[in-house]
Amino acid sequence: xxxxxxxxxxxxxxxxxxxxxxxxxxxxxxxxxxxxxxxxxxxxxxxxxxxxxxxxxxxxxxxxxxxxxxxxxxxxxxxxxxxxxxxxxxxxxxxxxxxxxxxxxxxxxxxxxxxxxxxxxxxxxxxxxxxxxxxxxxxxxxxxxxxxxxxxxxxxxxxxxxxxxxxxxxxxxxx
Numbered sequence: 380x381x382x383x384x385x386x387x388x389x390x391x392x393x394x395x396x397x398x399x400x401x402x403x404x405x406x407x408x409x410x411x412x413x414x415x416x417x418x419x420x421x422x423x424x425x426x427x428x429x430x431x432x433x434x435x436x437x438x439x440x441x442x443x444x445x446x447x448x449x450x451x452x453x454x455x456x457x458x459x460x461x462x463x464x465x466x467x468x469x470x471x472x473x474x475x476x477x478x479x480x481x482x483x484x485x486x487x488x489x490x491x492x493x494x495x496x497x498x499x500x501x502x503x504x505x506x507x508x509x510x511x512x513x514x515x516x517x518x519x520x521x522x523x524x525x526x527x528x529x530x531x532x533x534x535x536x537x538x539x540x541x542x543x544x545x546x547x548x549x550x551x552x553x554x
Contacts, residue, residue, distance in 0.1 A: 383409065383441050383448055384488040384520070386503075386512055388434035390423065391481045397459050398435055401482060404455040409448055410441035416515035424509055426475035436487070436515040445489045449499050452484045487512065491526040502526060507535045510543075 387401045388394075398418060406412045416436040423432060441448060460481045469478035487503045494501040502525055506512050513536040516523065521533045530538070 380410075380440050380442060381490045382413075382488075383439050383443075383486065383490075384516070384523075385409075385437045385439065385452070386434060386485045386487055386515070387437060387482070388432050388511070389482045390428060390430045390432040390479050392460070394433045394481075397482050398433060400459055401455060401484060402435075402437060404458065405437060405439055405451075405484075408451045408455060409443060410439045412437050412439045414438045414519045416518040419511065419515050421511035423477070423479070424511060425477045426473065428479045430479065432511060434511050434515055436512075436519055438519060445486070445492070445494055445499055445501060448486060448489065452486065456482050456484055485512075487516070488523070488526075491524075493526055507539060510536065510539055513539060 385405065387398050387405075389397055395418065402412055402415060415438070418433045418435045420431045420433050443451065461483070462481070466478040466480055470476065485503055486499065486501055487506060489501045492501060503512070506516075506525065507528070507530070513532060516532045517536055521531065523532045524530065525532075525535065528535075
């Protein structure tokens with residue numbers, strides 16, 4: 380049995396219901412969901428959009444291999460209305476790397492394994508750059524260590540916030 384950590388999110392349609400359905404499908408197709416964070420709203424990362432994203436971290440036990448988890452995630456996304464072709468059209472239209480979507484499920488961790496294949500990179504390579512990942516991750520596993528950096532989720536979040544803090548932030552707190 381392996382422990383897999385997933386991030387679910389989206390910003391189109393009834394995201395709350397879709398994330399609930401995603402959790403149910405993960406429970407049925409990947410393995411029992413042991414813990415889940417609250418849903419957190421955030422601005423889009425890497426592109427502009429009018430609607431906020433809602434994201435949630437889930438921890439599940441699985442008997443599936445990493446590739447089988449990825450296949451199951453893809454099936455769940457399609458079943459919940461993800462249209463990658465439409466996303467591609469939108470990315471081409473805007474020139475952005477990312478686009479709004481109904482559902483997205485990322486594999487953040489698979490036990491403490493490091494996987495780097497053309498299909499799958501685990502731990503997810505941009506965990507430490509994304510507050511919308513780290514905040515819900517810290518809620519459910521604050522002391523979870525990144526197998527490559529050795530940093531905990533809490534340490535990664537603090538480092539990201541320090542990096543993104545503007546110099547005037549300190550001055551505005553003094554008044």
